[in-house]
Amino acid sequence: MDLKILAVDDSRTIRDTLRITLVGAGMMVTTADDGLHALQLLDQMDRPDAIISDINMPRLDGFGFIRAVRAIDHLRAVPILVLTTESAPELRERARAAGATGWIVKPFDPGKLIRSLRLVAG
Amino acid sequence: MSIKDHLQVMVVDDTATSRGLMLQALDSMGIRNVQHATDGQEALVKVAARPVHLVLSDYFMPGMDGLQLLQTLRRDARTKGVGFVLVTGRAEQELIDRGKSLGMNNFIRKPFTTPELKSCLEAVVGRF
Amino acid sequence: MTDDPMIAIRASFFEECEELVESLHDALQLMEQGSGDAETVNVVFRAVHSIKGGAGAFGLNDLVDFAHRFETVLDDLRSGRLVPDAEAIRLFFQGADLLHDHVRAARSGACPPDGADAVLRALEGLPLARAPRGPAPVDFTPMLIDLGFAGLAEEPKGLDGPAPWIIDFTPRSGLYTSGNEPLLILRNLAALGEARVTCSVPGELPLSVDAAELPLLSWRIELAGEVPEMDLREAFDFVADVSDLSIRRSPLAAEPQPSAPLAGTGAGSPADETGHPAASAAAVQAASNPPAAGTRADPADHVPATVRVDLERVDRLVNLVGELVISHAMLAQSVSEAGIAEHGMVMGGLEAFQMLTRDIQDSVMMIRAQPVKPLFQRMARTLRETSLAVGKTVRLLTEGETTEIDKTVIERLSDPLTHMVRNAVDHGIEAPAARAAAGKPAQGTVSLSASHRAGRVVIEIADDGAGIDRDRVLRTAVDRGLVPPDAQLGEAEIDNLLFLPGFSTASSVSSYSGRGVGLDVVKSAITGLGGRISIFAEPGRGTRFSISLPLTLAVLDGMVVRVAGQTLVVPLSAIMETVMLAPGTIRRIGRSTELLHIRGQLVPLFDLGVQLGFREGPGSDRDRIVILIALDDGGRAALVVDAILDQRQVVIKGLSRQYGRTPGVAAATILGDGQVALILDPSDLVRRAPGGDRAPLQLPLAG
Numbered sequence: 001m002d003l004k005i006l007a008v009d010d011s012r013t014i015r016d017t018l019r020i021t022l023v024g025a026g027m028m029v030t031t032a033d034d035g036l037h038a039l040q041l042l043d044q045m046d047r048p049d050a051i052i053s054d055i056n057m058p059r060l061d062g063f064g065f066i067r068a069v070r071a072i073d074h075l076r077a078v079p080i081l082v083l084t085t086e087s088a089p090e091l092r093e094r095a096r097a098a099g100a101t102g103w104i105v106k107p108f109d110p111g112k113l114i115r116s117l118r119l120v121a122g
Numbered sequence: 123m124s125i126k127d128h129l130q131v132m133v134v135d136d137t138a139t140s141r142g143l144m145l146q147a148l149d150s151m152g153i154r155n156v157q158h159a160t161d162g163q164e165a166l167v168k169v170a171a172r173p174v175h176l177v178l179s180d181y182f183m184p185g186m187d188g189l190q191l192l193q194t195l196r197r198d199a200r201t202k203g204v205g206f207v208l209v210t211g212r213a214e215q216e217l218i219d220r221g222k223s224l225g226m227n228n229f230i231r232k233p234f235t236t237p238e239l240k241s242c243l244e245a246v247v248g249r250f
Numbered sequence: 251m252t253d254d255p256m257i258a259i260r261a262s263f264f265e266e267c268e269e270l271v272e273s274l275h276d277a278l279q280l281m282e283q284g285s286g287d288a289e290t291v292n293v294v295f296r297a298v299h300s301i302k303g304g305a306g307a308f309g310l311n312d313l314v315d316f317a318h319r320f321e322t323v324l325d326d327l328r329s330g331r332l333v334p335d336a337e338a339i340r341l342f343f344q345g346a347d348l349l350h351d352h353v354r355a356a357r358s359g360a361c362p363p364d365g366a367d368a369v370l371r372a373l374e375g376l377p378l379a380r381a382p383r384g385p386a387p388v389d390f391t392p393m394l395i396d397l398g399f400a401g402l403a404e405e406p407k408g409l410d411g412p413a414p415w416i417i418d419f420t421p422r423s424g425l426y427t428s429g430n431e432p433l434l435i436l437r438n439l440a441a442l443g444e445a446r447v448t449c450s451v452p453g454e455l456p457l458s459v460d461a462a463e464l465p466l467l468s469w470r471i472e473l474a475g476e477v478p479e480m481d482l483r484e485a486f487d488f489v490a491d492v493s494d495l496s497i498r499r500s501p502l503a504a505e506p507q508p509s510a511p512l513a514g515t516g517a518g519s520p521a522d523e524t525g526h527p528a529a530s531a532a533a534v535q536a537a538s539n540p541p542a543a544g545t546r547a548d549p550a551d552h553v554p555a556t557v558r559v560d561l562e563r564v565d566r567l568v569n570l571v572g573e574l575v576i577s578h579a580m581l582a583q584s585v586s587e588a589g590i591a592e593h594g595m596v597m598g599g600l601e602a603f604q605m606l607t608r609d610i611q612d613s614v615m616m617i618r619a620q621p622v623k624p625l626f627q628r629m630a631r632t633l634r635e636t637s638l639a640v641g642k643t644v645r646l647l648t649e650g651e652t653t654e655i656d657k658t659v660i661e662r663l664s665d666p667l668t669h670m671v672r673n674a675v676d677h678g679i680e681a682p683a684a685r686a687a688a689g690k691p692a693q694g695t696v697s698l699s700a701s702h703r704a705g706r707v708v709i710e711i712a713d714d715g716a717g718i719d720r721d722r723v724l725r726t727a728v729d730r731g732l733v734p735p736d737a738q739l740g741e742a743e744i745d746n747l748l749f750l751p752g753f754s755t756a757s758s759v760s761s762y763s764g765r766g767v768g769l770d771v772v773k774s775a776i777t778g779l780g781g782r783i784s785i786f787a788e789p790g791r792g793t794r795f796s797i798s799l800p801l802t803l804a805v806l807d808g809m810v811v812r813v814a815g816q817t818l819v820v821p822l823s824a825i826m827e828t829v830m831l832a833p834g835t836i837r838r839i840g841r842s843t844e845l846l847h848i849r850g851q852l853v854p855l856f857d858l859g860v861q862l863g864f865r866e867g868p869g870s871d872r873d874r875i876v877i878l879i880a881l882d883d884g885g886r887a888a889l890v891v892d893a894i895l896d897q898r899q900v901v902i903k904g905l906s907r908q909y910g911r912t913p914g915v916a917a918a919t920i921l922g923d924g925q926v927a928l929i930l931d932p933s934d935l936v937r938r939a940p941g942g943d944r945a946p947l948q949l950p951l952a953g
Binding site: 125129136137138139140142143146175176182183184203204205211212215218222225227228229232233242245246247248 | 255256259262263266289292293295296299300302303304306307321325389390392393394395396397
Binding site for chain 3: 070076077078079080096099100101102103115116118119120121122
């Protein structure tokens with residue numbers, strides 16, 4: 001199950017934790033520290049099996065990033081999970097409106113993260 | 123839920139190939155709760171431990187033949203009502219009559235196609 | 251690789267046919283000997299019946315047709331309408347042989363054998379004691395059962411399991427545009443438990459590209475009731491807001507009805523009278539033995555005593571084990587060169603390793619070993635056919651049928667043994683008149699035996715025929731220039747002349763086996779297997795061939811020796827002992843022949859260096875070592891080497907064909923240091939050496 005994941009978050013701790021969790025589950029991880037950087041990577045790399053993205057990021061926030069991704073033809077249907085804080089259901093709605101596939105609540109439960117990825121990416 | 127999901131079946135045949143073909147045919151029609159035995163004695167022991175709705179048995183077997191198995195099943199209160207289908211390569215009237223008198227529910231000739239088997243079974247357990 | 255289960259079942263069907271044919275032969279043999287009973291006849295019948303049944307399922311029509319006609323005759327046998335006499339049994343054997351041919355033809359897709367029809371007609375022509383059964387269209391009415399009997403409810407979980415879930419799921423457009431994929435959700439659900447999924451598709455589907463993301467499909471999923479609702483909902487976590495979702499329990503099992511008959515059972519259900527009285531007792535039964543829905547036949551139900559394995563896998567394993575042995579040897583070499591203490595942990599570990607390797611090797615070799623019985627049965631058939639063709643009555647006695655030999659060896663024995671059986675019947679055993687004149691029973695006897703002896707397999711085939719006319723053989727050999735006219739040959743030596751190429755003394759060319767197939771062909775087949783063959787004859791009384799084969803083709807225990815700077819391997823099985831060469835024990839005869847005086851015998855002595863052409867003359871007489879060899883024909887010889895290096899197991903690697911057959915060399919191996927060393931064939935070497943075929947002379951020791 002070599003899922004290739006692109007993880008976007010400006011916090012190094014989160015990026016490291018995501019990496020450890022996903023690699024531990026046998027997946028392959030590429031990280032970016034902001035939306036613009038991530039878009040550049042997406043231009044160069046093979047289509048990832050799923051994208052995980054934070055919402056609050058400098059320069060380009062999560063919503064903008066997701067909208068930008070969805071505008072790219074071959075990424076129209078790529079599963080995107082946003083990292084959201086527990087008590088912000090309206091953020092989920094906005095994410096959905098931007099085109100997010102699903103969400104992961106921070107701080108994230110590694111098992112739930114993996115299950116969610118399997119649910120949206122196979 | 124349908125009959126075939128719950129139907130418990132026992133296949134009795136001394137040849138591995140015939141058992142394999144029968145299991146394969148049953149599986150392809152969605153009948154999955156299937157036990158098997160290589161002779162009548164083993165079949166009796168197994169159905170005593172795990173009751174079945176239906177027994178599909180070969181006729182020519184070492185030890186107890188298929189109709190002897192049927193007779194034994196019918197004599198036991200626990201298995202008296204079990205469905206019994208005789209599977210045979212030679213289906214002469216004499217054999218069939220004997221089966222009928224012992225309470226056989228149906229029979230099928232070998233080699234059979236899966237649709238033929240399905241019709242044969244439906245005549246015993248109803249459509250599925 | 252296809253997953254079609256029918257392919258696997260078909261393959262195992264053909265394996266099963268071989269077993270059935272074997273049991274058929276065994277039963278017929280019992281009948282022939284008069285020791286069969288009713289069950290024996292049943293075995294005969296069932297074997298053919300089962301083959302027919304399986305063949306029918308795979309559409310092997312020629313086989314079905316043959317088997318059907320044969321089976322019909324056997325049915326008459328089984329029911330007592332046909333009483334078998336010797337003629338009938340003979341026909342049954344022919345039928346069985348033809349059946350086997352049909353099976354093989356069906357397996358390989360070849361044409362069915364000839365002559366089948368004639369045999370079938372003969373079988374069908376056998377007189378019956380009673381009138382045969384007529385063909386029957388059959389009159390029968392099936393009967394429905396009441397599925398509620400014995401407490402086995404339509405839904406066995408109805409009694410104590412939760413009702414199944416019913417999930418209705420209809421995505422709305424937001425689902426697809428957010429990158430969600432219904433297939434993955436359905437898969438996730440299916441992983442939670444037994445699921446049945448139905449998809450509803452609208453009657454008309456628009457075909458435009460944009461339509462791909464229109465929410466036109468909806469699904470109903472029925473799922474086993476034990477799955478927690480929470481897990482179900484989790485699967486829809488990300489789509490609940492972009493779909494219409496309903497999760498509920500199925501109402502059907504709300505009231506379990508264990509003894510309610512199925513709707514539509516109709517009239518004539520024989521279980522009517524049993525439905526209710528059985529229910530209470532049966533309900534107890536069901537409560538204690540609830541069959542789990544969805545279980546396949548319990549794997550513990552059949553515990554196979556044997557496993558069918560791909561021969562390719564076994565061969566790969568054999569090869570790997572061979573490499574393991576070489577690897578070990580190289581490791582041992584490096585370790586010893588590294589100067590590690592002889593008796594320390596490392597050496598001890600290596601030894602343990604070697605023993606383990608050996609055990610693994612033995613076990614692996616035995617996987618490929620099979621009983622010779624089917625081979626003997628094939629010989630029985632050859633015997634039957636040959637006897638029939640040449641008009642003699644011959645019986646076959648067999649012994650040691652359960653002896654196991656490597657499968658490849660068995661296959662390669664088939665041809666040589668067939669030749670020998672044919673020769674024995676055609677040329678060995680005399681015509682009935684000659685036998686009568688010699689006071690022998692009219693029926694000739696050929697015996698076939700197999701046994702394990704001293705780490706080898708010994709197969710013997712003997713007949714009670716006329717034996718060998720030694721004078722004629724010698725004369726023919728002289729005439730053909732194969733031996734010098736004044737040669738003094740012992741009896742065994744004359745007999746063994748028959749193995750020379752082109753040798754046949756049959757004065758008449760039998761239309762059946764031609765001029766008597768040359769025994770040289772047989773011999774080279776045997777030596778090709780690493781085996782030996784010898785012949786012992788008693789004129790007027792009979793002939794016996796003795797074949798000795800290695801147990802396995804792949805490895806050899808050998809003594810590694812040095813000769814003239816070359817490293818060679820001498821098979822341990824041929825070695826009787828090794829001694830230091832003491833000068834006083836050599837006798838010279840003639841110019842170049844030496845004999846060694848050992849254990850009261852004078853044994854021909856050969857310098858390996860000279861024999862193999864490594865040097866001109868023998869090296870110094872000092873410190874040389876003599877290896878005493880046992881030869882195939884029971885003789886002895888002594889080989890002189892410069893030094894003995896080691897004793898170890900080596901993996902036999904054949905020499906490339908381009909090198910031809912070097913006299914005295916059987917094969918080669920790779921030693922621990924990576925060197926290639928030749929493996930000797932001592933008997934062959936000795937035979938080709940001048941003076942090599944001298945039998946040892948017995949001399950009483952003086953004093």
